[in-house]
Amino acid sequence: MTTNTVRAGVVFTMSPMRSDGPPLGLLLATASKAVGRAFNAALAESGGSIPIWLILNALKKESRRTQLDLARAVGIEGPTLTRHLDGMERAGLVRRQRAALDRRAVQVELTRAGHALHGRLLKAVIAFNQRLHAGLGDEEAETLRGLLRRLQENVAERA
Numbered sequence: 001m002t003t004n005t006v007r008a009g010v011v012f013t014m015s016p017m018r019s020d021g022p023p024l025g026l027l028l029a030t031a032s033k034a035v036g037r038a039f040n041a042a043l044a045e046s047g048g049s050i051p052i053w054l055i056l057n058a059l060k061k062e063s064r065r066t067q068l069d070l071a072r073a074v075g076i077e078g079p080t081l082t083r084h085l086d087g088m089e090r091a092g093l094v095r096r097q098r099a100a101l102d103r104r105a106v107q108v109e110l111t112r113a114g115h116a117l118h119g120r121l122l123k124a125v126i127a128f129n130q131r132l133h134a135g136l137g138d139e140e141a142e143t144l145r146g147l148l149r150r151l152q153e154n155v156a157e158r159a
Contacts, residue, residue: 039128046123046124047120048120053121055074055076055088059109060115060118063109066107067082094109094111094114095108
């Protein structure tokens with residue numbers, strides 16, 4: 001049954017919640033925000049953040065990358081990545097230099113301090129992952145991974 005509510009001369013039409021609960025998209029968005037905030041807080045305790053972790057981890061996997069390649073690898077827009085790299089360079093975590101063959105390209109690499117921070121953050125990532133798994137069995141965790149992949153595929157097909 002649909003109900004109408006009038007506030008300040010505007011009619012709001014409200015449909016009842018489905019009997020099977022709130023929409024999956026709303027639950028997923030709410031959970032994603034909560035998990036993201038908690039993950040960022042866990043990384044902050046070790047001196048990092050989600051963007052810093054993504055950048056350090058990408059550079060750890062491939063020691064020297066161009067800024068463009070790094071932006072694609074971590075899914076951060078170019079100008080935003082530049083801002084993060086500026087701060088990381090000031091903190092002594094990364095070093096940037098022009099590429100020898102293509103002077104337009106800027107190479108980014110980890111410094112010793114960057115490698116050390118990656119190690120500290122990796123411990124925080126592992127601990128946070130264990131926290132997320134609390135109360136979940138291996139089979140449940142694998143089911144959740146599969147369901148999340150399927151939800152991503154469902155929205156990617158229509159994008």
